[in-house]
Amino acid sequence: MSTKDGNLNDGRNVYYAGKLVEDMANEPVFARTLKFVQRYYELQEEDPETYLYTDEKGEKKSILFMPTMTVEDLAHKRRIYEQIARESYGFLGRTPDFIDTGIAILDYYADVLGKDSRCDYAKNARDWAARVKKHDLFISHAIQNPQVDRQKGLTELLNEGQEFAAVWIKEERPDGVIVRGAKQVNTLAPLADELLVFNLPGLHKVDSKFALAFSLPLATKGVKMVCRKPTMKEGFSLKDYPLSGSFDEMDAFIILDDVFVPNENLFVCGSVEKSNAFFPASGFFVHTAHQDEVRGFVKLEFVTGLAVRLAEKLGLTGFLRVQEMLGSLTVNLEMIKSSIIASEITAHMENGVLTPNMQVLLAVRASLTNYYDEALRVIAEFASGSIVGVPDFREFENTDISEILKTSMTSALLSAEERSLLLNLAWDVTGESFGQRQRTYEFLHGGNPMWIKNMHWLTEDLEAANQMLDKVLENARIEK
Numbered sequence: 001m002s003t004k005d006g007n008l009n010d011g012r013n014v015y016y017a018g019k020l021v022e023d024m025a026n027e028p029v030f031a032r033t034l035k036f037v038q039r040y041y042e043l044q045e046e047d048p049e050t051y052l053y054t055d056e057k058g059e060k061k062s063i064l065f066m067p068t069m070t071v072e073d074l075a076h077k078r079r080i081y082e083q084i085a086r087e088s089y090g091f092l093g094r095t096p097d098f099i100d101t102g103i104a105i106l107d108y109y110a111d112v113l114g115k116d117s118r119c120d121y122a123k124n125a126r127d128w129a130a131r132v133k134k135h136d137l138f139i140s141h142a143i144q145n146p147q148v149d150r151q152k153g154l155t156e157l158l159n160e161g162q163e164f165a166a167v168w169i170k171e172e173r174p175d176g177v178i179v180r181g182a183k184q185v186n187t188l189a190p191l192a193d194e195l196l197v198f199n200l201p202g203l204h205k206v207d208s209k210f211a212l213a214f215s216l217p218l219a220t221k222g223v224k225m226v227c228r229k230p231t232m233k234e235g236f237s238l239k240d241y242p243l244s245g246s247f248d249e250m251d252a253f254i255i256l257d258d259v260f261v262p263n264e265n266l267f268v269c270g271s272v273e274k275s276n277a278f279f280p281a282s283g284f285f286v287h288t289a290h291q292d293e294v295r296g297f298v299k300l301e302f303v304t305g306l307a308v309r310l311a312e313k314l315g316l317t318g319f320l321r322v323q324e325m326l327g328s329l330t331v332n333l334e335m336i337k338s339s340i341i342a343s344e345i346t347a348h349m350e351n352g353v354l355t356p357n358m359q360v361l362l363a364v365r366a367s368l369t370n371y372y373d374e375a376l377r378v379i380a381e382f383a384s385g386s387i388v389g390v391p392d393f394r395e396f397e398n399t400d401i402s403e404i405l406k407t408s409m410t411s412a413l414l415s416a417e418e419r420s421l422l423l424n425l426a427w428d429v430t431g432e433s434f435g436q437r438q439r440t441y442e443f444l445h446g447g448n449p450m451w452i453k454n455m456h457w458l459t460e461d462l463e464a465a466n467q468m469l470d471k472v473l474e475n476a477r478i479e480k
């Protein structure tokens with residue numbers, strides 16, 4: 001049973017539309033998206049030269065598991081991320097390649113996890129990475145805690161009786177721990193093989209009960225995934241909903257209801273210091289960011305292309321204001337493309353792995369949120385009221401109205417049906433719940449932009465700026 005095989009009826013507890021899902025394949029919202037997630041595996045069969053590599057044991061593995069040693073390795077992986085993202089036009093954010101990037105280098109970073117009297121966490125992480133690579137498992141990740149009260153610490157909340165404000169160690173046993181709690185959103189978890197649970201940095205000394213990182217199969221007893229409402233519209237064709245008809249990237253609220261985590265699945269247990277180190281010091285943060293920004297670039301490319309297409313087909317390109325708006329979008333796109341390449345060229349060796357420049361990737365992440373929004377605003381403005389004047393596509397087959405409808409909606413640039421298709425695509429991206437979820441995703445999935453910017457200025461190299469400032473101030477000071 002695995003994502004790769006597509007048989008997900010392994011006893012996992014997925015709650016959707018008010019009931020426990022009996023057969024995942026019978027729910028279109030899962031089945032249709034799964035097909036696109038599985039493209040990741042199909043590409044390996046279709047083009048093994050590009051999508052596989054030979055590891056140190058001489059075994060063929062997904063190229064995503066290849067540790068990056070040279071700038072060309074990073075560039076090669078970028079091209080792979082791009083191709084995988086193009087399968088969903090960038091609208092599936094958490095395809096298997098995202099966590100694969102961290103698994104690829106975990107061997108090199110695992111020592112940071114150390115060991116204690118319970119177990120050897122570094123070995124656990126290495127064994128897990130080897131298993132994930134061998135079976136090419138799809139790992140979903142759950143980091144962010146439910147938004148209960150961000151002004152209070154986790155221990156304080158637990159003492160107040162909030163058992164689901166985060167995931168905590170309820171009971172310690174010689175062979176493992178019982179954990180309880182929740183994570184607020186986990187994208188594509190219902191379709192994955194395993195769940196990787198960990199914390200962002202920020203635990204306090206008193207929070208040792210919350211200091212955890214572990215992975216579990218989704219069918220583990222006590223793991224409950226409660227899905228949000230669908231954005232996919234059933235009963236309509238792709239002509240009406242070209243994107244939302246295919247790519248509902250389901251998000252779920254994760255409940256861990258007294259779940260047993262065996263020692264061998266633990267990567268952190270009880271150490272606040274290790275929990276705070278897990279994301280940045282395991283290499284996951286930076287390597288997943290490389291994949292994530294490339295995927296974001298593909299999506300930005302898609303919406304930029306859509307804006308240009310709309311301007312052309314709706315006869316808007318003669319207006320100076322429209323030309324400036326389009327230029328702004330293509331400038332944004334070029335900035336993102338070049339910056340991703342810059343993050344590779346300015347990479348550095350870390351723990352024996354060539355690691356992209358995080359400062360550049362964070363700049364991309366912070367900018368993408370704004371650039372994506374800008375493209376959406378341009379699309380909405382260009383498509384204007386036309387976007388909500390598009391009929392149900394079935395009207396084009398309705399003999400009562402079809403002829404006059406086609407005549408009245410056709411322009412010199414577009415037939416009625418082509419015009420409706422294009423506007424439906426624009427509506428999917430800007431207006432539909434699908435588009436709104438995608439917008440929220442771009443704004444928040446990589447962390448609150450507030451924190452990204454906070455991190456960025458604190459770590460920016462401003463030495464040259466400071467030297468100039470010192471010089472100009474000194475010159476002014478010494479003037480007689």
Ligand SMILES: Cc1cc2nc3c(=O)[nH]c(=O)nc-3n(C[C@H](O)[C@H](O)[C@H](O)COP(=O)(O)OP(=O)(O)OC[C@H]3O[C@@H](n4cnc5c(N)ncnc54)[C@H](O)[C@@H]3O)c2cc1C
Nearest residue numbers: 141142143144150185186187440441444445446447448450
């Ligand atoms: C569509 C979507 C998919 C996602 N998928 C995943 C996933 O698969 N796995 C996963 O782990 N996460 C996922 N996320 C969660 C994502 O990681 C978080 O939403 C994101 O990190 C923001 O955190 P938050 O929602 O807890 O907001 P918070 O950081 O709590 O921010 C909420 C508000 O409170 C303010 N605030 C919070 N703390 C402070 C403070 N200390 N000081 C001042 N102001 C503060 C913020 O400015 C903001 O206005 C997803 C999110 C979205 C929207």
